[in-house]
Amino acid sequence: MADYGAMIVLDNGNPFVTPQSTPFCLYQKVVVNSGASGVAVAEIPIDPSYPAIAFCRVSNTTAPTFTHAGRVGGVIRVSSGTPVGAANTPHTLTAYIFAIFPQTLPAWGFAIWDAAGKLVLTNESRVLSDLVTVGTPGAGGGINIDQTLAGSWAVAPATLGMSLWQTMVQGQPVIISVMAYTGCRFDGVNTRINAVSNQAGQGSPAGGSNTGIVLTAINTAAYD
Known part of the structure; x- marks a missing residue:
């Protein structure tokens, strides 16, 4: 248990405790259509110091479609495509980028700062959970x-x-x-x-x- 801070219990019963735990929160959601090429790509700028992870899905297609996510410095690149040699089938790629990054102070609610003075969690934060x-x-x-x-x-x-x-x-x-x-x-x-x-x-x-x-x-x- 922490000497100070807050203990928050998620819907699934799993707790995380501040200041020892800083949650990943939704940084950005992107939606991009592939068009007739069968390939969809999006690049998301992000501070190189922010730890991040991307989750992807495709929709609006019945064809096999693969996804990919990578990061180079301050850019996260997500993509999807149909196999080379197969028919180029249009589809929609949706990517959810989660990161540990300073939160925005809400107009009302609660806010938690870490020991370094960084705002890490508010009532508006959309925390990565239930993996x-x-x-x-x-x-x-x-x-x-x-x-x-x-x-x-x-x-x-x-x-x-x-x-x-x-x-x-x-x-x-x-x-x-x-x-x-x-x-x-x-x-x-x-x-x-x-x-x-x-x-x-x-x-x-x-x-x-x-x-x-x-x-x-x-x-x-x-x-x-």
């Missing part, structure tokens, strides 16, 4: 993840594995590497989270690898 693990480590993770959740969910994208395909080019056998990324597709009722390749595999399977990792997802109802 759900998708998949199980090892054989039940990575490229073998395929789970459907009721409602609208977003996932922190990751590389799940890769597969090798042997094809013939000018009469010679060639090995092509196909990466498996994170798919998170909301159909208006349910969300399917699974591995989606970055290109359509052609030829004969020739091996591959599985990272075996699990994914982290959030229910977006609290942030839409």
